[in-house]
Every structure is written in C-alpha cells, then in structure tokens.
Amino acid sequence: MSGNETSGHAGGALLARLAGLRARVADLVERRSADDPTASDPLRGLYVTPETARRLAAQPPTTGTDAPYPVERSPETASLGAADEGAPDRAAALAARFRLSALDLHILLAALAPDVDRGFEPLYGYLNDDVGRRRATVALTLDLAGTGPYAPAARARFHPAAPLLSGGLLVIEDEDRPLPGRALRVPERVVAHLLGDDGLDPELSGGEVELLLPGEGSGGPAGSDAGAGGEPFAERLAALAAARPVAVHLRERRPGTAAEPVTEGLRRAGLPVLRYRPEGRPEDGAGLAGALLREARLRGAAVVVGPLPERPEGLVRALAGGDVPVAFFGSEPYDPGWAPDSGLFALDAPDGGAAADEAWSAELGSLDAGFDLGAAVAPYRLGAAQIRRAARAATALAAFDGTPVTAAHVQHSARQQSAPLLDRHARRVRPAVGFDGLVLPSEPLSLLHELVQRARHREKVLGEWRLRTGGGRGRGVVALFAGESGTGKTLSAEVVAGELGLDLYVVELSAVVDKYIGETEKNLEKIFSEADRTDAVLLFDEADAVFGKRSEVKSSHDRYANLESAYLLQRLEAFDGIAVLTTNLRANIDDAFTRRLDLVVDFPFPDVEQRIALWRSCLAATPCAPDLGLDVCAKEFELAGGAIRSAAVTAGYLAAGRGGPVTAEDVRAGARREYRKMGRLVPDASPLWD
Template sequence: MGRRRATVSLALELCGVPAHLAAVRARFHASAPLRALGLLEVEESERPFLSRSLRIPDRLAGHLLGDDTPDAALLGRLHPLPDPLPAGGDADADTFVRHLAARLHDGPLTVYLREQREGDGLAALASVLRTAGLGALCCSGTEDDLPGVPELLREARLGGRAVVVSALPERPGPLVRALTAATDVTVLLTDPRPYDPHWSPADPLVLDAPGRRAGGAAAWRAALGPDADGFDLATAVAPYRLGGDRIQRAAHAARALAAFDGGPVTADHVRLAARRQSASGLESHARRIRPAVDWRDLVLPEAPLTQLRELALRARHRDRVLGDWRLSAGGGRGRGVLGLFAGESGTGKTLSAEVVAADLGLDLYVVQLSSIVDKYVGETEKNLERIFTEADRTDAVLLFDEADAVFGKRSEVKDSHDRYANMESAYLLQRLESFDGIALLTTNLRANIDEAFTRRLDLVVDFPFPDAGQRLALWRHGLSHVPSAEGIDPGPLARDFELAGGSIRSAVVTAAYLAAGRGDHVTAGDLLEGARREYRKAGRLVPGEGGW
C-alpha cells in the first residue's frame, strides 16, 4: 500500500506467472521488446528485481486513450516535408519515384539517398511517400535538431509512419546504427555524402537521388500558378537549380516583392527571390558582388560581345544539351560552364563577368587569392576544394581574377617547389573536369595560362584594346550620368589619349571630383586633367602638355 507505482512483482502476479522463471524475468530486460520499443520503463534499478517500479510512458498512455499528440520530446524538432517533385517534369525522376514507392508497399525498408544538391533528396522522398500513401516524421540529423531516437521510432510505430532524416551529423555512425536496427519501421535517410559501410553493420538500400533539372520550370509553374503567365518563366528560371522547398519559398517571396511594388509578378521578382534562396558559404573565400549592370554598359567589338552572349546561352541550356541530349564527354565530367577572358588591364574583363552574371540573374563571387594560397603543402588544394564544392551547390558565377596566379603553366621539375606547384595544377585540372557550376577566369597574360586548362574551357574571349571609335563611345558612356557643360566634346581626348575603358572611367571620375569641388558642371578642362593623370600614373608622356 505504500508504493505509488506498480512493481515487477505485482505485474507477474496479475499475469499469473511465477517470478522464478528465467523466461519471465527476461521480459523486463533492457533488450526485450517491452523496454526496447519504449512501451515500458523499469525504474529504481538499485532495488531488488521484484520490487522495482514500472511506468508506462505518457505518450503510450495517451495513445491508448485516443490522444495522438506527438511526444513532448519531439516538439520543435520535427518539420514538414517539402512539396513533392511535379509529376511529368522528368522521366527519370518519375521512374525512380514509382519504383521506390512500390518497394515500400512490400514492407518496412531502410533507404540511404545520396543527393547531389541540397533539397533534392527530401523532394524525391516527399514524392515517394505521397505515391506510397505513407505518412512520415521528418527531422534533421544535426546535433542541435536531432530528437531522441527511441522516442522518434516509438512515435513512428504508434502512427504507422516512416522516419525521414536529412543532413546527418558529422559522425553519423551511431545514428545510422540505431535507425537501421529498427527493421519494423521504414527509415529514409538523405545526405550529400556517399554511404560508408562502417556506419552500420546492417546496410540500407543505397540510391542516388534524382537530380532536379536546372531551373525546374514545371516545379516553378506549379509554385507560381497564374502568376507565371505574364513573362517567359522557362528563360527566367533556367540558371537556377533550387531543390526541396526552396522553389516554393522563392515563389512566395516573389509574390511578396510584387505586392510591395504594387504590380504583377515579373521575371525580375522571380530572379531576385531565387537568388536569395541560394544560400552560399562562398563569402568566406570570395567577395560577393550583386550585379547592377547590363549589356548596355559594355562597349566592345561585335566578336567578343557575341561570345559573351553565347556564354550566357550555354549556362542556361547546359542541362538540356549535356544531359537530355547526352552530349557530355562522360568520364565523370560535370556540366559546368568555363570561360577565359584575356586582354590588357582595363579592357572590360571583370565588367563583362558582372554583365554575364546579371544577365543570368546570379550573384558574382570574386575569389580572393589571399584566402586560398597557402605556403603549407596541400593547404591550397584544400581551400580550392572548399570553393569548388560550395560553388557546385550554389547558383552563382565564380570569378578567378588574375587567374594566371593559380592556373599558370606547369614547369620542369627541378626541385620540390616545382613538384608541389605542378601538383596544384594537376589538382585544378582534375577538379575542373567534374565542376558543375559557372566559373570565369580573367588574365592579362594569356600566354601564362597552361594549355591543359585552355582545352577544358568552353570559350576564350579576347578583349582588344579599344580603338579611337570605341574610346569615344567609352567617354560618352562615362559622361552619360554626369552633369556636363554644354557643348562638351570628348572626341579629341579619344583621338589623342590611348586609354583603356578602365582608365577612361578613372579619368571621368577625376573630372567629376574636380567639378564637384567647384560646385559646377564637368568641363573639357576637367576631362583633360583626368586623362593626363591617367597617363602620368602609367608613366607615359602626356600629349599636349602645352594646352588643348
């Protein structure tokens, strides 16, 4: 009468079984089903066996009484599955979904799904579960978000649902072992890493997640609905490879941006929303530029302009050409787009990269050489691998400015320094083969780029030094937003001063500061002084020092 809870002895008496039988006592062992499945807890282990207290978990008692509120230990740790992949958008993805859903109908199954891009695995599993008519408990496997495995499995058993875990912890072995041991529950795991047999003695079914086609126009149309009718949706979203629920979130953000502007959803709204959903860790290694230019800001001959437009075209349609039309070279090669911009300083190479990124609706990341080059052997390659891996999963344009510092020619091995330098080049050659993103290289010295890199490039764009006509167009473009004196004519400057586009811009900036200091408009004298300063900076003789 003094005990507040039932004991082992009372339970055995109620069941009418003798307490001295080993098989009976084994029912209360930690590995026995009652305890292993979380149906019964035996407390007060310091007491003699028969006097230990028994407790029914609150979640189980609630379930028996008709209350299916999830276990309190799972609150805040479960999240909904993303929207499924749209049916009919990709034949390979549809086949994958049908086959795996049919396999789930046969009984509980443990599956490890390796995803190439973040969200693809969860989106595929959402489609599989919908097709199979099976509910799921979805959680993240990171250390902070992971719920208790026993509580998670018990909840799945009570509701007849599957367990879905994404983003496994850094050391996934204990988690995978605990989940694969539950042979009566369907467990679906997804992560970017390849499956390691050392994680668990019971291997799951290991599959590759079907990749979402770049842009996923069908998924975007499903997410935007009638809002997608006012513009060319397929062209607008072609550069983006968002997975999981990112497209739904981007569609919601695009509607919010359109509502703020007081108009219908446009391609610009969709691009901006998609760009914000493509989170990136590149900023620790590269400088982010949000392009604010377009094709009108380029003053170039027709040949390089045509090549730049072709570069943007390749970036949009690479999945169709290399994937659907099977024109990839094979051998594990990626679907990246690689271009080299070669020309003298100031001829518009970096500006062109920004224009291409703007045309694609992507951010531009300029790689900082100081953050990747390391004096210790092997560290430079590790830093480059981090950059390429992050760029593969990010919708962005990667720019290696002054690329000859990293992609230089290999040399004859005369000492250990040459050998290690050649190892860096060999690593880069291999990594470019499997790259899936968009990378642009700029150099003032094309002859210094190794020919093996050049062979792997899609396009090599030569930027010529501007002639007098192009210099005049550059002067006029620079003055287009500057308050200038009436009748100002930059023609003589374009004829007499052989300056590249970058130097002309610097000269206009100098003239603008001189005019702003006087509180006046830019005059011909201001422009002449700006041009002369650019000549002096370059150490060149200034024409017309006696007057203009």
Template sequence: MWHGPLPSPTPRRRPVSGEAPAPGPATDPAQPLADRLAALRERVAALVARRGADDPTAGDPLRGLYLSGDAVRHRLRGEAEAGGPPPEGWAEPEPPDGAAEPGDRLGLLARRLGLTPLDTTVLLIALAPDLDRGFEPLYGYLNDDVSRRRATTGLALDLCGLLAPDGAGAAARARFHPSAPLSAYGLLSVEETDRPFLGRSLRVPDRVAAHLLGDGAPDAALAGYVTELPGDPADEPTAPDDRLGALLAAGPAIVYLREHRDGDGLARAAAALRAAGRAALHFTPPAAPRRPDGGTAEAAPDERGPVAALLREARLRDCAVVVAPLPDEPGALMRELAVPDVPVLLCGTRPYDPLWCARDPLVLEAPRTRAGAVDTWEAALGADAAAADLDLAAAVAPYRLDGERIRRAARSARALAALEGTALTSAHLRHAARQQSASGLERHARRIRPDVGWADLVLPDGPLGQLRELALRARHRDRVLGDWRLSAGGGRGRGVLALFAGDSGTGKTLSAEVVAADLGLDLYVVQLSSVVDKFVGETEKNLERIFTEADRTDAVLLFDEADAVFGKRSEVKDAHDRYANMESAYLLQRLEAFDGIAVLTTNLRANIDDAFTRRLDLVVDFPFPDAGQRLALWRHSLAHVPCAEGIDPGPCAREFELSGGSIRSAVVTAAYAAAGRGGPVTDADLLTGARREYRKGGRLVLDDTGW
C-alpha cells in the same frame, strides 16, 4: 493455465441498412482505452480481494508504512494458502481476423509492432495510473507501500496470473528486459533498477500515453530536430522513384542516398516515399560535440539526444525516417538508426564507409536536383504565380533548389512583394532564391550583388554574342547535358566554364557581373590571397573548399587574374616545378567534375595551359576599344553626371587610346573636379582626367597648355 490479453473493447451494434451510424465515441481513441481500463479495474479488484482475505492488517489505515507481527506471520504462511489459488488469466482470445476496432490505438500499435498479449497487458497495467487516478491507491495497497502508486514488475505479473508463490518464470521476466519489445521500442521504462526485480517501478512515457489517447503532437524532445516530410507530388522537383518506392513499400529498409549536392537526396527520398505511400519524419541531427583537438567526438549512448525519441515517434506513427544532412562523423548515428522495423533513409555527400555501421545500408546515388523546377515553383506560389505578370520559367531557370527551399523562397518572395506594395516580380523571386543558396563561399571569396545589365556593356557584336551564349548555356545545361545525354561521361559535371581574355580595363570583370545579373545569381570573386599558400598541398586544399562550396551554391564563380593559378605546366627541373605541375594537374581534374558556373579572366591568354583551354566551354576575347567604342564608353560613363551644355567627349575619344576602365577613371576624376567647384563637368575636366590616365599608364602627354 492460458494467460491471454485484456479483453478487447466491447463490440458495438452495427447500424442496419439505411440507418445512419449512431453517434458515439466509436472512433474516439479514449473510449477503447476506457473499456480496457474497466476490465483491468475488475482484475485489480479481484486481486485486492484475494490479498485482503485472512490478512490481519487489511483494515489497518497505516498498512504499508510498517510491518506488524501479524503481517509478518501472514506473509510467512504464504498468500496462496491464505487467499486461495491465484485466479486464472484473462481468457478472451484475440479477434480471429487480427483486426482491431477503429480507434483502438493500443490494439493497432500491438499488432503493428508485433507485441504479445502479455506485452499489451503489461503496457496497459503500467499506463493505468496515468489515465485514471483511481488506480493509484489500489496500486499502493497492492504494493504494500502507499507511497508507491505505480505498477511494479511483480504487480504486473501478479495481475496477469504469472506470479507463482516461488516467483515468476524466466520467460515472464524476459518481457521486461531492455532488449524486449516494450523497452527496446521505448514504450515502457523499468525504473529503480537498484531495487529487487519484482519491486521495480514501471512507467509509460508521456508521449506514448498521449498517442494512445489520440494526440498527434510530436515529442517535445524532437523540437528543432524533426519536421514532417511533405507528401504532395507537386512539392518536389524530382520524379517519383518507383523502384526505391517499391522497396520501401515491401518493408522496412535502411538506404544511404549519396548526394552530389545538398538537397538531392532529400528530393529523391520524398519521391520514393510518395511512390510507397508512406509518411516520413525529416530529422536534422544535432551537431556532434567537439574534442579538445578541434575534431568531432562520437556521443556516448546516453548523450545521443533525440534519436531514441525519433525512432519511437516513427513507430507510433508508422512512418519512415529521413536523415539529412548527416553529421561529420555519422557512425554512431547510423548504428543507432539501423533497426529492423523502421524504414530509414540517410542522405549525405560523403562516400559510404563500411566502418560506420555493421548493418550495411543499400547505397544509391541520388540524382541531381534539376534547375528551374517550374511546376514546383507554381505549386509553392499558388494563386500568386497566375496573378503575377512574369516569365516564371526564365526567372527560376538557374536555381537548383529542392522542394522545401523552393517553398521557403516562395514565402520570402511574397513577403518582399507585400512589403513593397507591388505585384510579385522576377526580381522578388530571384532575391528570395539567392537567399536559399549556401553561403559558405563568403569565407573564400568576395560576394558581389550584381547591379548592372546588358546596356552597361560596350562591346563588339562578337564578344557580346558569346556572353549571351554563356548565359544561355547556364540556363539549359540540365536539358542538354542531362536529358539529351551530351555529357562526355567519365564523372564529368554539368558545369559551365568560360575564359575572358583581354587587356586590363577592357570589361572582363564587368561582363562576368552582367552575366551573373542576367541569371539572377550572385558573383563571387576568388581572392588569390586566400588560395595560394607557400606550403605544399595547401593551395589544392583551399581550391577544393572553393569548388565544393561553389557546387552547393547557385552563383557565378570568378577567378580574376587566373593565370596565377591556371598557368602552363613546365618541364620539371627542380622540386618547385614538380609541385607546380601537381597543382595544375589537380585543377584539370577538378574542373571536369565541377557542377557550377565559373569564369576565368586573364590579361595574358598565352600563359593559360592549353589543357585548361580544352576544358572550357567558351573563350571570349575582349579587344581594345577603337575610337567609336571609346566615344560610346565616354558617353555611357557620363550618362548620370551633370555636364556643361555642349560638352563633347569626341576629342578625348579620338586622341587618347584608353580602355573602358581607364575612361571610367578619367570621368571620375573630372566629376570630382566639378563637384569641388560646385559646377557641371566641362571639356577641360574631361581632358584633365584623360591626361592623368595617360600618365598613370606611363605614356607621354603634351603640356597642360595645349594638346
């Protein structure tokens, strides 16, 4: 006996040449299902007729609620003897070319997942009560229990002609095993496992039924975890990856993309999937549960949340899965996602550990996301980019953002411009782009939102030119070190490192803030109290956290008083010297792999180890201001202060050798004195402030009665 599938939907007449296609539900997914259900209804009717033949309880309205003597004797005689031989299975073969009718989602799904005709038939039998309530009483009758209105394994096999009087064979029963396609792919659930095998209920998940009816809404279990990965080439700042794309186009594969920075792997995955012509779901795993000792615990199989629903959704849509970022302990997740029929791309910053998964993925290095992806910004801003009067390339040059974060930044920038009622400006773009950078540095450093510019610096031409060069290097490092291959190799990063050396108050911190403002980045000042630790090895761990976060953040990192950490190595005379040298050796290695922008400041350049100096891109010396620069500093500090008519800071600039920071403090003292009496600042106020700064420095000044 051949047990074939349910008949395919009834073919429809094709229009003749020149004739418009006849309107109808030919592409409506519900119509092919309705055709299949009609054939199933005939099969059910035949089985009902066979069951009812010679059944003394067939007309009993309480049939199924109790067993009468006649019913028991009827059962003992056997249904085959009472009702004749079981009917043959459906005999209509599959279409010879294996093609399904357009809109026949069940047929397409069966062919894509390699389901057998028996699998397809069982799936339809289990699905029928969810699509047509008319099957419920019929199934209740055939189950001999009016309260059980879903198909059972026994009923499904009987409808397929596979339930012999002595029970189903092993091959037929195996189609309901948890490892069989229907259950393994999440298309069918065998419930009530405490019942005998043939009496267990079959249920089709609501998401599968919705998909077969043409509903494209994702599973509710994936809400908050899954988004569709965009497929527009203009959306991503990474060039198409033809080799990885060809691999994904050839068939399912599992790939681990190791990132240097969060977002690098996602950008490459999107480019490769575009090259392969495949859609994808971006999955953000839920946080792993915490153990009592503070670590993370791998979830039990029944606590893995939406992973099973994710794989089922990928199978229904025939798309890939991209996981980014990976959880801290990715082993359980990778083992569950390592399936042979769904392409999976995993993105993480950690090196691959073979203990994570028995099926090793293809491990690839994700290229770094380039800064200043102008085309992606233009696509995200749309018409606003053309209407705005701004230099887009210069505005976004420092930001290393992937396509999704660029789109979010563009939305925020447009919303900010609309709130202010102005056209889109560079300030709006920079403010929005800063919001998309990681904020983990705030746990280790103090953030400064720069509010200064080049006009606030009073420096000689030499140091000022070096500061502008520092900003230039930060903007064009990807082109020079990456495209032009001028990186020294050896795992070195593309960071920009500078040392600002000079006496206290000469403008080192202010200059770092000006450079950050010119780049449109935040300035993070590292707190030495949060870095240096008395316990051996803890200082290095704290510095590693800072460097790691700085690599992930578009910001300028400032190590103030850097000689406390980047000091000279010395001859080892005791354990203290040994561990101090180990700390310096770690910093030397870490600076070479650094990928961000860092500024070190020191009052004592001679205390900085020469090995650190060699790794620096720029060393800017800040000289003590001469009389002319001091006069410019006095005037700049008084620019927004109400002053008496004819005030002249010249004598203070000539007579008091003060740094720029001390001059500002003197002006603050004078301003408070003027505010206290309710008048403008006078020459006497300036003189009082200058003398106070001299005394603070431990230097002698004349009595207040004269110079």
C-alpha cells in the same frame, strides 16, 4: 470528427482496459488480505489497511464525465481489459506495431495505470508493502499476470532487447535493486498516445524534427496525379516504403533535389513523415534516434533524415534495420561500414532537372507574365519543393510591390532558395550592369552572349541530349577572360551574372592560398563544392595565381605546386557550376586548363572609336558642358575602359567641387591623372583645350 472527440474515444478504450486491470488488482488485494497475518496491523503498508485497499479496489473511478467507466469481471476483461465497443483501441494497434505479446501488453498497462488513474497508487503501495513505492514493480506485474519473476520466459520480457524496452515503451528504474523489486515507468509520450494525444513528442520538439501529416500540401492522395514536383523516382521510392519497411541512402548532388520530393511522395502514399535535420547538432545526431523511432512506430510514420552529420555511423546504425521506412540523404557517398547488417541500400538521387520546367510552369505558368519564364529560370537548378517556395515568394513579393510578377521577382526568390555560403572565401557582387553598359568589339561580345546561352541550356544539352562526355565530367560552364588590365573582364563577368539573374562571387585569393601544404586545395574544395550545390557565378580574378603552368620539378616547392595544379585540373572536370577565370597574361595559364575551358574570350585594348564610346558611357548621367572634346581626348590618351572610368570619376569630383558641370578641362585633367598613375608621359597641352 474533431480532435477532441477522437481523443475521448481513444482514452475511453484505454480506460476500459484499465478497468479490467483494476479487477485483477482487487482480486489480488482480496487474496493477500485474506491470509495475511498482519492484515489487522494499522501500520500494514504504511497506513494502507486491508479494508482501505478493498474499498479502493472496489471503487470505480470516474473518467472526467458523469458516468464511470464500466468495470467488467468477465475472464476476458480480467485478463487484459477490453475496449469500449466502437472506440478506437490504440493499445491493440500499438501491440501490433511493436510486436508485443499478450504478456507485454499486460506489463505495459500495469506500468502505466498510476499515470492515468490515481486510485492505483495506494493499491500498488499496499501490494508493494511500501506506500512510498506507488508504481508497479516487475514482481507485481507478473503476479497480476498469474506468473512470477521465477519464470524465465516472463523475466525475458524485461530484457533490453525485448520489444518493450527496445521500442522505448518501458523504463526500468532502481538499478541498484534486484530485478523483481525494480519499479516500472512508461514514458509520458506513450501514455499520451494511448489516451489519444497526437502531439509531437516533447523530446523531438527542439526544431530538428518536423512532423508532416499525409495530404498537407502534398498534392493529393496516393495514386492521384503527382502535380507539380511529382517525380517518378520519388514516387517509386515512396510506393516501396509504403509497402514494406525499407532503409535507403540517397546521395544528392544538390541539397533538396531528392529529399523533399521523396518526403512529398511518402505523404501522397498516405504516410506521416518525421523530417529530421541533424546537421546542426554538436554530436552525431544519434541522441534522438530512440525517441524518433518510437514516434514513427506509434504513428506508423516514415523517417526522412538529412543532411547527415560529418560522422553519421551512430545515427544510421540506430535508425536503419528497424520496422519503419527510413530515408537518409547526404552529399557524401554511402559507407557500407555505417550499418553493415541493416539491409540498407544506396542510390544516387537524380538531379531532377528535366522536371524543373514543368514545375515552374505548373506554379507560374497561369500568370499573364510579360517575360519569358523559361529563360528567366533556366540558370537555377532547384528541386520541386524549392520551386514551389520560390514561386510563392515571388507572388508575395510582387503583391508587396503592387505589380504583376516580373522576372526580377522570380529570380530574386529563386536566389533565396539557392543562397550559397561562399562569403568566407569570396566577395559577393550584386550585378548592376547589363549588356548595354559594355563597349566591346563584336567578337568578344558574341562570345559573352554564347556564354549566357550555355549557362541557360546546359541541363538540356548535357543532360537530356546526353552530350556530356564520360569520365565523371560535370555540367559546369567555365570560361577564361584574357586581356590587359582595365579592358572589361571583371565587368563582363558581372554582366553575365546579371543577365542570368545570379549573384557574382569574386574569390579572394588571399583567403584561399595558404602557405601550408594541402590547405590551399582544402579551401578551393570548399568553394567548388558550395558552387556546385548552389546557383551563382564564380569569378577567379587573376587566375594565373592558382591556375598557372606546371613546371619541371627542381625542388619540393615545385612538386607541391604541381600537385595543386593537378588537383585543380581534376576538380574542373567534375565542376557543376558556372565559373569565370580572368588573367592579364594568357600565356601563363597551363594548356591543360585551357583544354577544359568552354570558352576563351580575348578582350582587346580599345581603339579610338571604342574609347570615345567608353567616355560617353561613363559620363552619360553626368551634367556636362556642351563641348567636351571627347574625340580628341580619346585620340590623345590611350586608356583602357577601367582607366577611362577612373578618369571620368576624377572629372566628376573636380566639377562637383567647383559647383558646375563637367568641362573639357576636367576630362583632360582626369585623363592626365591616369597617365601619371601608369608612369606614362603626359602629352603637352593642345590648343584645342585652350
């Protein structure tokens, strides 16, 4: 059945109910005009005469088709109106969802009648003794119901806590008037719903609220195989929400790891979902709560809210404790003071790491890939929905390139799903060097390979195999690179990030360290928290500036410096990301930090053979003369890798300015330049260079 047909049937049901209301209005007009001594006054009702009122009440309006809707005068129809046989009766469903009494439903129909049928406007104006007041009033609706505003039970239906007003179905206007004379208005969204319109409330269409219908890409109906992303935790929670209204707060360690699977589970359970993201709103996000709850009750939907704003008390209190399922998500722990009487319960959302391999395989396992999919995606800690989006993006990117899906496509798309917001305090480096660009002894090289393996397999070893120690220790991987300046520490961190398919973020200590007490810790917490939630390699260059040894307290400065170190010690324990610390002076690093490190890699000063290899690596793509004498240069000039790279750049500029290839003299000039920069004595010219 098309949407237009459904809308027509639902509208017909409402019009049939209004036909019964019209009969009651006609009876009331007849009674009032029969014994009204001013009935013959031409100004009665401001030009609405009794004859006009009788004619309007008796005239059946059309429904927009050739046939008018039927006007029944049976007692049942005269009471509340009856729907056409076989037409969906949204008014009855609405009454059940909002727990409306028969009188409530009558009041609602009387209030919305002018919004559907213009013929009610002059009738209401006549009955209100003021043609300018063409909406139902409290007194008029109760007169039509056979009671009056003097009945306490009838007046109670207009209390703010009564179903009509608390549910957002009715608005009472004219606050300066006594209650019997106040006008009633039904929000347009409620009228549209009763007429069969399934569009989202315009109040919720600002971008913060998304409507997700059951079965739209949700992997099948409830009870079927969950497929990719089907997580037991999410499925159990969705089944509970489908059975009865619940309110739950789920604390996520990483955004999207629980919210989206639970959303998909609710849809598989047959529930529409209203996904509300209030974090971008300047206020606490509670402004839309009333419209959001009303929309959820109109549709029989569940509400998923998160990430929560900084102060979520008003929002949680407004949404929790109702009769719709609500799930809140956030990285902060639940505070019982948010909504103490709502029955809301709190859970820690699972990381979902165990199901990640299955989700990746379900999305991309059928591809004839020429790479190891498991190794390519192991460093990424994405939720099931993020994996689906990354897989689709990788497929589209490969189609754009006109090639099969590669590891680079997959890793690029995965990075977009986990893009960190670290640019304020860190500098992003896109890795462009691999292990083949490193010149290191075998021991540090093997430790770097081990660091890559630890980053790839930490979820299995620390999660599935439960080799993580207690005390709230995280699943992070932290390594210390120690060695003289220029020995390849930063370059090695870039190589590790590139091998993992991650971006490298170099923490700018000038943007972190603050002279005011406590501000440095706040800046570091922002960096650690963001690194915990996203996939990147964090590099603390010259780490001894913030990870230095604690000292004896001789002044207030020493005391606060020790507090900063104590904070860092505790934060490293709970860290979930990948971090590399570099230092030129390993002895300056506190022993307590060293104990918390997974690996310590010492970068020795390169010997002659390594210096020769470094010269060749730096000049590999440069046009060179046949004999550069690199072995002699490497023996004569004791330079680290960074200095050799700078010397090679100098040699390249000299050759480019001359318009020829790099010569032995260019290489020697670059090496001599580096010696002078370091303040060292430059060796005398050798006959080998003549």
